[in-house]
Amino acid sequence: MSRSTATRCKLPIGIQTFREIREDGHYYVDKTGQVLDLIESGKHYFLSRPRRFGKSLLLDTFKALFEGQQALFTGLAAETRWDWTRHHPVIRIDFGGGVLQTRSELDRRIDEILLDVQRELGITDLPGYTSLTGRFAELIRQAHAKFGAPAVVLVDEYDKPILDNITDRDTATAMREGLRNLYSVLKGADAHLKFVFITGVSKFSKVSLFSGLNNLTDITLDAPYSALCGYTDEDLDTVFAPELPGLDRDEIRRWYNGYNWGGTSVYNPFDVLLLFRSREFRPYWFETGTPTFLIKLLTERHWFTPDLAQTVATETLLSAFDVDMIESEALLFQAGYLTIDSVWVIPGRREFTLKYPNKEVQASLNDSLLRTLTGGARYSERQVSRLYRLLQAQDVSALRELFHAFFASIPHDWYRNSPIAQYEGYWASVFYSHFAALGLDITLEDTTNHGRIDMAVMFGAAVWIFEFKVVELVPEGQALAQIQARGYADKYRSRSGPIHLVGVEFSKAGRNIVGFASETLPGGLTASLP
Missing domain, CATH: 3.40.50 (Rossmann fold)
Incomplete structure (x- = not known):
């Protein structure tokens, strides 16, 4: 698919597959x-x-x-x-x-x-x-x-x-x-x-x-x-321009762009080719190799899944990969599940903030994680689809019922036999991965002038602000009160849609949600502050 290759047809990946739809010529990415x-x-x-x-x-x-x-x-x-x-x-x-x-x-x-x-x-x-x-x-x-x-x-x-x-x-x-x-x-x-x-x-x-x-x-x-392998935005807008009509250009970017190794970001070429052939957005790259070992490693190490979207690592740590020492950050980065978001440089040292490359990886990886966090696909897949419909309807009360029923449906034996269910971050990880599996626009530890929001989700015109607490650690009723007292909604007042404030409280002993308090505020600059 690239003129950088040394084959006569000059297509780097999936050559025969792509030629089926472009028999009148070849594309050249030199x-x-x-x-x-x-x-x-x-x-x-x-x-x-x-x-x-x-x-x-x-x-x-x-x-x-x-x-x-x-x-x-x-x-x-x-x-x-x-x-x-x-x-x-x-x-x-x-x-x-x-x-x-x-x-x-x-x-x-x-x-x-x-x-x-x-x-x-x-x-x-x-x-x-x-x-x-x-x-x-x-x-x-x-x-x-x-x-x-x-x-x-x-x-x-x-x-x-x-x-x-x-x-x-x-x-x-x-x-x-x-x-x-x-x-x-x-x-x-x-x-x-x-x-x-x-x-x-x-x-x-x-x-x-x-x-x-x-x-x-x-x-x-x-x-x-950084762009030696892969396609840039410029490549798609020029070389592949004949394939773009009928496809949402911004959606192509959200789904497949974002891989970065310190310079220009690139698209996964395998995804781009198959998208142009099928004209359908799917996790083509992820489906060719489910990261079973990676999922197992993350769950064994009680990885707090919301941290996947905001991991910080040094260059030394990202290079620390060997049979006897497999750092989670290095494995995630090298395998392509995380990529560079920003670089902080001091003399003799580089520190990287990592993120998901794109919607494909975020949604697919969290979908796989969710199956492990909850004991199998039968407890998670229908849940994610229903969550999407409730967000569309902005049905706040039904969200509580959804998650309460979900946690209640997980067999007791799985809780008893799964070490990951015993650590504090498990509950927030499960909650977060539901939203991330939908590929939604999520901001974690969202900074305001009064503190940090645990999770903010943008869905259409609406904003959802979540605060998580575990009642064995914090008295009940504190989650929503914190959102209100610290004015977490203020930074979103300029948006036109509603702002949903949701305090979620979990109980380790009860293995479920024990508190789910909410308030909905109107958006817009004219809205009055609470």
Whole structure:
């Protein structure tokens, strides 16, 4: 789908699917200029991006350039900037296909990959080398000698054998050691290498996986390359303009834009293609890989789900990912469920505020979380749909009945057997995830000049202001009183619609809502203050 790729049809993801609706021509999103900038400015690179973002076709672009496939770049930035007399042997290693479950399977797969590359380069024999590391090193040396030019090594899905086994610590560790054994060759073979580019979903530390490869430049959070994979707003408004009629442009942005790695925000290309084919807004990306392990990890750690929309993390924390240390923030960010909202920089340190990238991720992730928080889809899915209808009707009293009946419907055995139901934030997490699963405009810890609102929800012209309390910790009747006393509604007085003030009180002992007091105020500048 991008002219940045090295395939003749120049479409980066879902090529055949998209061509079904655009057989009269191709779209071109030219990013070969950025690709050449990387080649000209460095030698060893690492890039982490979520799945389905076009990493594999980015490597195809590098491969085609170094192999001198000039015809593929007609009309692109690379056509006039690249020296097409240059040819380098390319060693492409791809762990994207299949699931490897043991170290021996990994070793066999590496052996197959090396044999395929050997045949492709026309290198007939690697005499005297039986170990995988020895064969890999000799393959690089012979490729340099045969072609009279140093080799290019491209590694795709470098971490997949580890991630596929991340719930089995012993197997994941064995996979990590096998891959470190392979990647360690790159340091010793540097004299025979022209360029190295490694991509994957996660960002394992150099110490754990790239021991000794100290000159590997990580461009994951480099602002100039934030849009290296994915489409920008400009791309949609120009390149894909013929596909926009009949689709709500703002809704496309809300659903699929928002991924950011410190620079320009981008759309998930997989989503955009399927939207243009089906003309229907759906969570296409999320549906291709439900994050079961992530959901399990968040619930085991009693993660307060409202914090997902306002997580703060240092750059060090976002990079702290390994078999023995999986930080929740790092996993959420690297897998694409959270992205950068803002950056705070002080000398020698960067701190990131993270958020959901878009409506697709917010709604889908919270829907999955809600099923776990409440014991299964049978207790949550109908609830979310009914919540939407009640918000449309602005039926405040029915909301109490909805949530009271919902908490009452959760089996006692699930409360007894689920550790997550025992922590204080559980009740607010369940309440919040209902609204977030609808993809609504939600502001948490909404700052006013008198304090912070627990949760504000914008739905149509109406504003819903919620305050949560647990009666075992705070006397009953305090939730609504706090909203009123602190004038939380004041900042929304200029809006035309009504302002619903709702104080929600939970009881751990009663496992339900025990207080649900509300007041509705008119909107508009002329409304009198309470």
